[in-house]
Amino acid sequence: MAAKVRAMALSDPLFAPLDLPCGLRLRNRLAKAAMSDGLGDGMGRPSAAQTALYGRWADGGLALQIIGEVQVDPRYPEAPGNLVLTPGGDTSGFAALARAGTAGGTALWPQLGHAGALARAGIGRAAGPSALDLDGLSCVALGTDEIEALPELFAASAVMARDLGFPGVELHAAHGFLFSQFLSPLFNRRTDRYGGPITARMDILLRTVSAMREATGPAFAIGVKLNATDQLQGGLTGDEALQVVAALDGLAVDLIDISGGTYFPGASAASDAGGAGAYFAEFARAARARTKVPLMLTGGIKHRDEASRILADGVADVVGLARAFVVDPDLAHHWQAGGPDPDFPRFTTRPPGGVTAWYTETIAALAHDRPAPPPDADAALASLAARDAQLAGLWRDRFPQ
Numbered sequence: 090m091a092a093k094v095r096a097m098a099l100s101d102p103l104f105a106p107l108d109l110p111c112g113l114r115l116r117n118r119l120a121k122a123a124m125s126d127g128l129g130d131g132m133g134r135p136s137a138a139q140t141a142l143y144g145r146w147a148d149g150g151l152a153l154q155i156i157g158e159v160q161v162d163p164r165y166p167e168a169p170g171n172l173v174l175t176p177g178g179d180t181s182g183f184a185a186l187a188r189a190g191t192a193g194g195t196a197l198w199p200q201l202g203h204a205g206a207l208a209r210a211g212i213g214r215a216a217g218p219s220a221l222d223l224d225g226l227s228c229v230a231l232g233t234d235e236i237e238a239l240p241e242l243f244a245a246s247a248v249m250a251r252d253l254g255f256p257g258v259e260l261h262a263a264h265g266f267l268f269s270q271f272l273s274p275l276f277n278r279r280t281d282r283y284g285g286p287i288t289a290r291m292d293i294l295l296r297t298v299s300a301m302r303e304a305t306g307p308a309f310a311i312g313v314k315l316n317a318t319d320q321l322q323g324g325l326t327g328d329e330a331l332q333v334v335a336a337l338d339g340l341a342v343d344l345i346d347i348s349g350g351t352y353f354p355g356a357s358a359a360s361d362a363g364g365a366g367a368y369f370a371e372f373a374r375a376a377r378a379r380t381k382v383p384l385m386l387t388g389g390i391k392h393r394d395e396a397s398r399i400l401a402d403g404v405a406d407v408v409g410l411a412r413a414f415v416v417d418p419d420l421a422h423h424w425q426a427g428g429p430d431p432d433f434p435r436f437t438t439r440p441p442g443g444v445t446a447w448y449t450e451t452i453a454a455l456a457h458d459r460p461a462p463p464p465d466a467d468a469a470l471a472s473l474a475a476r477d478a479q480l481a482g483l484w485r486d487r488f489p490q
């Protein structure tokens with residue numbers, strides 16, 4: 090029996106290693122997709138519980154784990170529990186986090202982010218490609234000088250990540266945050282070199298990726314998380330997203346992480362979505378024809394058979410799972426041993442953002458070695474709001490606007 094399980098694991102594409110172009114070897118094909126964990130100390134630094142969390146996930150046998158929303162500029166956070174990795178900033182605790190999260194050969198990458206127009210009210214300055222005054226969303230436009238500064242800002246944070254012991258970073262260009270805003274005609278109404286056709290809207294993203302590579306050198310992993318579609322009328326289309334994939338093919342990128350949806354008010358976000366099946370598999374198939382860069386497919390993957398098939402069919406090279414690793418941090422070991430699929434909670438009410446909030450609260454429980462809260466999305470929204478309010482006070486003191 091044990092021999093049979095071992096033979097199955099050996100022939101399963103889920104457990105074959107993958108060498109990224111930079112030389113980093115992923116020990117298997119299972120990645121914990123980026124999740125904003127809300128566990129920073131409110132001053133942009135890792136907390137002890139957060140360090141324990143990434144150690145816990147590393148013990149679970151996955152190949153790659155990505156820390157969501159590590160900000161390159163404290164003026165544009167997604168949430169007050171975000172980490173901040175910016176030149177001249179306080180980096181205490183980051184090297185210990187990198188050590189814990191890379192134990193046993195796991196790769197731990199910070200996801201470098203900038204929320205732009207979606208910067209959290211009360212602690213951030215909402216500024217995107219264009220000034221907007223919409224129902225539920227208003228922001229000012231970034232000046233040209235601020236846009237021109239982005240490549241160096243991200244490059245500097247990537248170098249800091251490398252020097253603190255992280256083997257790579259992921260650039261967040263999905264879900265309606267800054268680079269996703271540049272790609273989307275809904276947010277980007279500029280008439281200069283950064284707006285108009287998709288070739289212009291992707292310009293700052295491409296320049297930023299190039300600057301990151303030039304600054305970090307060839308032996309450091311750089312991933313890019315990209316939307317297959319914004320799932321919004323008038324947003325980035327699949328055809329345009331494929332053009333971005335083709336353009337990234339010309340740069341030294343190690344992994345394109347395919348996702349979709351946005352946190353635009355009222356829009357659908359993948360982290361809140363129900364339903365079965367990999368959400369963006371069709372796009373990944375089309376992307377495969379446009380690039381040789383390894384692809385990670387994230388969103389909606391719940392079953393081991395499905396994950397194996399995605400790899401065996403060549404749709405993607407890595408499968409990204411977020412919520413599955415929250416309900417089962419040992420998923421990689423369980424799947425390798427022929428164990429069961431994760432048991433997802435069922436919610437009786439699904440207020441907007443409530444499912445995501447439950448996962449955030451469950452991540453906090455995991456970090457503190459406490460049982461998961463009951464699957465009550467309304468209660469999760471309330472407890473997350475209370476936690477965020479406390480952290481927001483600390484953030485305002487540490488990063489006065």
Ligand SMILES: Cc1cc2nc3c(=O)[nH]c(=O)nc-3n(C[C@H](O)[C@H](O)[C@H](O)COP(=O)(O)O)c2cc1C
Pocket residue numbers: 122123124125126156157158200261263264314348359360361387388389390409410411412413445446448449
């Ligand atoms: C609690 C939570 C926080 C998330 N935070 C981020 C984030 O910071 N950055 C990001 O790119 N995606 C984030 N996501 C989205 C996930 O990476 C993923 O794209 C989405 O949950 C769909 O994958 P899944 O079906 O495997 O959960 C988050 C998801 C959850 C559940």
